[in-house]
Amino acid sequence: MLEALFADSGPDVAHRGWPRTPVGPDSWRAIGEALREGKLDLLGLWGDIGAVQCVLYEPATRQIMSASLDARAGKVPSLAPFHPPASRLERSASDLFGIEFTGLPDPRPWLDHGRWPVQHPLAESPRPGAALPPYRFLEAEGPSLHQIAVGPVHAGIIEPGHFRFTASGETIVRLEERLGYTHKGIDRLLCGKSIEEAARLAARVSGDSTVAYSLVFARAVEAALEFDPPPRALWLRAVMAELERIANHLGDVGAVCNDAAFSMMHAECGILREQTLRACATAFGHRLMMDCVVPGGVAVDLEPAGVAAILSLTASLRGQFPELVELYENTASLQDRTVGTGVVSSALAAQFAAPGYVGRASGRSFDARICVPYPPYDAAPLEIAVRSEGDVDARVWVRIQEIQHSIGWLERSLATLPAGPVRSGIRAVPATSVEGAALVEGFRGDVLGYARLGAGRRIERCHLRDPSWLLWPLLEAAIEGNIVADFPLCNKSFNCSYSGHDL
Numbered sequence: 001m002l003e004a005l006f007a008d009s010g011p012d013v014a015h016r017g018w019p020r021t022p023v024g025p026d027s028w029r030a031i032g033e034a035l036r037e038g039k040l041d042l043l044g045l046w047g048d049i050g051a052v053q054c055v056l057y058e059p060a061t062r063q064i065m066s067a068s069l070d071a072r073a074g075k076v077p078s079l080a081p082f083h084p085p086a087s088r089l090e091r092s093a094s095d096l097f098g099i100e101f102t103g104l105p106d107p108r109p110w111l112d113h114g115r116w117p118v119q120h121p122l123a124e125s126p127r128p129g130a131a132l133p134p135y136r137f138l139e140a141e142g143p144s145l146h147q148i149a150v151g152p153v154h155a156g157i158i159e160p161g162h163f164r165f166t167a168s169g170e171t172i173v174r175l176e177e178r179l180g181y182t183h184k185g186i187d188r189l190l191c192g193k194s195i196e197e198a199a200r201l202a203a204r205v206s207g208d209s210t211v212a213y214s215l216v217f218a219r220a221v222e223a224a225l226e227f228d229p230p231p232r233a234l235w236l237r238a239v240m241a242e243l244e245r246i247a248n249h250l251g252d253v254g255a256v257c258n259d260a261a262f263s264m265m266h267a268e269c270g271i272l273r274e275q276t277l278r279a280c281a282t283a284f285g286h287r288l289m290m291d292c293v294v295p296g297g298v299a300v301d302l303e304p305a306g307v308a309a310i311l312s313l314t315a316s317l318r319g320q321f322p323e324l325v326e327l328y329e330n331t332a333s334l335q336d337r338t339v340g341t342g343v344v345s346s347a348l349a350a351q352f353a354a355p356g357y358v359g360r361a362s363g364r365s366f367d368a369r370i371c372v373p374y375p376p377y378d379a380a381p382l383e384i385a386v387r388s389e390g391d392v393d394a395r396v397w398v399r400i401q402e403i404q405h406s407i408g409w410l411e412r413s414l415a416t417l418p419a420g421p422v423r424s425g426i427r428a429v430p431a432t433s434v435e436g437a438a439l440v441e442g443f444r445g446d447v448l449g450y451a452r453l454g455a456g457r458r459i460e461r462c463h464l465r466d467p468s469w470l471l472w473p474l475l476e477a478a479i480e481g482n483i484v485a486d487f488p489l490c491n492k493s494f495n496c497s498y499s500g501h502d503l
Contacts, residue, residue: 223436355445
């Protein structure tokens with residue numbers, strides 16, 4: 001399908017990781033048709049100077065390919081009329097680059113709240129900032145409807161986001177999100193940075209996924225420069241990624257139960273999460289393993305004491321976690337809140353290429369570690385945890401199974417870690433611009449990275465796509481028909497990142 005779609009397009013460019021093909025407006029619309037028919041998945045879409053890029057995945061063949069469309073005229077056809085998941089991605093590209101997507105059904109600004117010092121900050125010629133008219137939320141009509149506004153400021157330390165509920169009594173008939181409050185200008189900050197400086201920024205896009213972001217950035221840069229890290233480094237990267245997955249899944253399972261007023265599970269999962277973070281600190285010198293994955297390898301080796309700490313953790317989890325799973329499964333009041341709540345249909349999960357536990361809980365059998373494997377998962381694969389119910393309970397069970405799979409993977413891998421160096425200096429200096437891309441599986445789902453390097457190996461353009469871009473719209477769909485009191489439960493079962501989404 002992908003080869004046929006691009007058969008009459010321009011020649012592939014020097015894009016590594018997977019091919020990138022320049023296409024014209026007709027081929028761009030053909031991509032839209034293929035997306036509408038479900039033949040392709042849209043993994044990402046972003047702007048560039050004079051161009052728009054998208055990344056496509058073909059489930060039938062498990063192939064990935066990028067397409068780029070010339071946007072120097074300032075206008076390009078929108079994919080959103082064919083494929084609604086493209087809408088927010090296009091709105092974001094319009095805010096940042098000033099590109100007009102003709103036919104875009106919803107042209108409202110997305111990231112730009114009218115508070116930036118300039119408009120279209122990534123365009124060749126940004127315009128002075130200007131106040132924008134009040135954001136118009138979508139309307140809902142019907143008898144006895146009322147609106148509930150939540151945020152952007154939330155209780156506790158949660159990041160800001162606005163939720164506008166329309167309800168009939170206690171039943172939610174529409175939820176609309178307003179995000180962008182944590183926009184940090186990451187895409188702009190990355191431009192002009194050295195590889196080392198950019199790696200530190202990438203690690204801080206979303207702090208709970210620092211390993212995943214560091215890994216996808218490193219792999220994109222290494223693809224662009226055609227560089228292979230040492231084998232031991234590849235395995236240590238995956239050890240860190242699985243520890244990050246376990247820690248976050250433990251926190252989420254406990255938090256979901258806490259939002260159903262079952263605080264005991266929250267406390268017990270919190271203890272296990274703390275044990276996991278302490279093992280990470282012992283093994284790699286940092287509880288979140290921040291800045292441990294770097295282009296060229298890893299910044300710290302795993303010593304025998306670190307191996308012992310991780311194996312002690314997995315032994316503890318094997319002894320204690322099954323008891324919590326049994327408690328979750330056999331607590332009727334808890335099951336009453338999670339089973340059948342916040343359902344995402346398999347059709348919607350497929351349409352939005354729903355990443356991670358949200359997609360896999362709704363029957364989408366995709367995991368980047370298995371479907372588009374990268375080292376060392378190509379040599380040591382895991383089992384995909386898939387459910388079909390699509391509710392809060394299914395999303396909890398996918399996390400439970402992934403914790404169990406990661407425990408087993410860590411124990412097997414630590415027994416056979418290759419010896420050798422953990423980092424090699426990247427010496428390649430490109431004469432012209434080179435670009436690369438990568439896809440890795442973070443705890444929320446697949447994280448996409450694109451990097452273009454120019455003279456002096458400085459970053460010319462880098463785009464990092466969080467799985468939350470494809471999950472936030474599904475939360476709006478999942479909550480419809482549920483009661484207002486179930487929103488915290490549904491929201492935590494998704495656990496989307498504000499910071500990762502807002503760039």
